[in-house]
Amino acid sequence: MISRNIRIVLVGPTHPGNIGAAARAMKNMSLDRLFLVQPKIYPSAEATARASGADDLLAACRVCDTLDEAIDGCSLVAATTARVRALRWPQYTPREAGERIVTHARQAEVAVLFGREHSGLTNEELDRCQWMINIPSNPAFSSLNLGAAVQVICYEILSATPAQAFVDTADEFTPFATAEEIEHYYRHLETVLARLDFLDPANPRHLMRRLRRLYNRAQLDRNETNILRGILTAIERKIT
Amino acid sequence: MISRNIRIVLVGPTHPGNIGAAARAMKNMSLDRLFLVQPKIYPSAEATARASGADDLLAACRVCDTLDEAIDGCSLVAATTARVRALRWPQYTPREAGERIVTHARQAEVAVLFGREHSGLTNEELDRCQWMINIPSNPAFSSLNLGAAVQVICYEILSATPAQAFVDTADEFTPFATAEEIEHYYRHLETVLARLDFLDPANPRHLMRRLRRLYNRAQLDRNETNILRGILTAIERKIT
Numbered sequence: 001m002i003s004r005n006i007r008i009v010l011v012g013p014t015h016p017g018n019i020g021a022a023a024r025a026m027k028n029m030s031l032d033r034l035f036l037v038q039p040k041i042y043p044s045a046e047a048t049a050r051a052s053g054a055d056d057l058l059a060a061c062r063v064c065d066t067l068d069e070a071i072d073g074c075s076l077v078a079a080t081t082a083r084v085r086a087l088r089w090p091q092y093t094p095r096e097a098g099e100r101i102v103t104h105a106r107q108a109e110v111a112v113l114f115g116r117e118h119s120g121l122t123n124e125e126l127d128r129c130q131w132m133i134n135i136p137s138n139p140a141f142s143s144l145n146l147g148a149a150v151q152v153i154c155y156e157i158l159s160a161t162p163a164q165a166f167v168d169t170a171d172e173f174t175p176f177a178t179a180e181e182i183e184h185y186y187r188h189l190e191t192v193l194a195r196l197d198f199l200d201p202a203n204p205r206h207l208m209r210r211l212r213r214l215y216n217r218a219q220l221d222r223n224e225t226n227i228l229r230g231i232l233t234a235i236e237r238k239i240t
Numbered sequence: 241m242i243s244r245n246i247r248i249v250l251v252g253p254t255h256p257g258n259i260g261a262a263a264r265a266m267k268n269m270s271l272d273r274l275f276l277v278q279p280k281i282y283p284s285a286e287a288t289a290r291a292s293g294a295d296d297l298l299a300a301c302r303v304c305d306t307l308d309e310a311i312d313g314c315s316l317v318a319a320t321t322a323r324v325r326a327l328r329w330p331q332y333t334p335r336e337a338g339e340r341i342v343t344h345a346r347q348a349e350v351a352v353l354f355g356r357e358h359s360g361l362t363n364e365e366l367d368r369c370q371w372m373i374n375i376p377s378n379p380a381f382s383s384l385n386l387g388a389a390v391q392v393i394c395y396e397i398l399s400a401t402p403a404q405a406f407v408d409t410a411d412e413f414t415p416f417a418t419a420e421e422i423e424h425y426y427r428h429l430e431t432v433l434a435r436l437d438f439l440d441p442a443n444p445r446h447l448m449r450r451l452r453r454l455y456n457r458a459q460l461d462r463n464e465t466n467i468l469r470g471i472l473t474a475i476e477r478k479i480t
Contacts, residue, residue, distance in 0.1 A: 021385065021388070024384075024385055024388070025384075025385070025388055027378060027381045028377050028378055028381055028382065028383070028384050028388070029376075029377065029378065030377070030378040050385075052385070053381065054381065093399070094395070095399070135395070136269075136395070136398050136399060137268050137269065137270075137398070138267060138268055138269065138270040141267045141268055141293060141294065142268065143268070144264075144265075144268050144391075145261065145264055145265070145290075145292070145387075147385075147387075147388065148261070148264070148265055148268070148387065148388065148391040151384075151388040151391050151392060152391060152392065152395050155334070155375070155376070155392050155395075158376050158377070159333070159335070159376060193471065193474075195478075196471070196474040196475060196477075196478055197474065197478075198470065198471055198474040207467065210463070210464065210467060211467070214458050214460070214464050215458070217457075217458045217459070218454050218455070218457045218458035219457070220454065223450070224450065224454050227447065227450060227451070230438065231433065231436070231438055234433075234436040234437065234438040235436060235475055235479075238435075238436055238437075238478075238479040238480065239475075239478040239479055239480075240478065240479075240480055
């Protein structure tokens with residue numbers, strides 16, 4: 001399984017609330033391997049509170065003394081940054097990174113690093129990375145909350161993960177109306193509009209074209225077509 | 241400017257920390273129009289602390305008594321949800337939604353709704369929406385933190401925004417109907433359907449909900465709304 005090969009590594013996090021938020025974001029996005037390198041305060045009730053049901057991830061997380069220990073066994077190490085760093089490292093968007101991480105994780109282990117809230121990652125830590133992930137942001141206010149940054153990256157990892165992770169939307173839908181059913185509706189509508197004296201006798205097609213455009217856009221299903229025709233029949237019964 | 245036309249609407253947020261986190265996420269992603277509908281606790285020191293430098297957004301945010309007030313003037317209203325709803329609203333991924341929101345915001349105003357932390361949005365609130373944004377998630381743990389959900393959506397909006405996002409040259413287009421105009425149409429429609437004896441007196445909301453969903457999907461423009469109301473008036477003239 002791809003998620004087994006992906007670890008999220010928080011380097012030197014200061015606020016335990018952010019550790020909890022990161023755990024929740026990971027679990028929401030179907031990831032579960034959290035590593036902490038020298039967290040300032042951990043464990044902590046605040047982390048548990050913010051994890052809000054992802055406390056199993058916290059319980060299973062690995063607290064490491066060194067970055068080396070946290071990335072041991074990984075053949076791809078990427079780092080997240082809001083700033084564009086000069087030179088050396090290839091830079092990818094979260095979307096590109098999500099695809100690369102998932103591709104790599106089919107075969108081997110990946111670590112995604114997130115730096116300290118205020119000071120980020122040191123140059124020595126960045127030296128361990130193959131490339132950087134640049135989260136697009138407001139140039140005047142570019143520093144994301146740590147939990148929010150983890151959320152964006154994990155979202156792109158899940159989005160790049162083949163379908164089995166996604167919610168299945170194919171349930172209990174009413175079938176779309178067929179072209180024929182819709183045509184019957186339009187003919188019925190035209191008849192009723194004529195009886196209401198609402199069609200312009202000089203150019204009856206014009207109004208019908210507009211109405212067709214409107215309903216075609218909505219992509220009617222069978223129930224809806226039946227309701228609309230029911231309304232037309234109710235009008236016919238009432239008009240003199 | 242596109243961002244001017246995009247508002248983030250938090251409906252009934254319970255935790256002030258989440259309001260602050262949402263403000264920070266928005267500002268990081270270059271959005272700045274925050275609306276709060278009946279926040280439980282606001283203003284609050286906790287919101288300001290979590291906004292962490294985005295307190296200008298909090299200071300400028302609009303606190304509203306009703307959802308109507310918060311979406312006033314918007315011709316596209318989308319809602320974020322972690323669950324796939326059984327009924328048929330169109331569902332988009334955050335990525336698709338980001339593109340649609342940015343496209344719409346070139347011409348007209350957009351509101352993106354986020355529901356209450358525990359109970360989400362009511363059916364009546366969802367009735368105001370054209371479509372839903374489904375954040376992909378772990379089926380066993382699908383409820384994102386409110387601030388995290390705002391982060392993902394704003395990230396996709398920024399990712400979909402062209403680098404120099406300024407006014408499109410005057411294109412000829414009929415303006416979309418505003419939320420208020422559409423609401424007038426629905427009220428008129430309900431009145432006429434009652435006069436036609438077409439509404440089920442035991443459950444009049446059920447039919448209206450289906451019809452709202454149909455027309456919301458079509459994203460009515462102002463001409464179309466006028467035509468539809470014209471038809472209702474023609475019916476009223478003819479029925480005995």
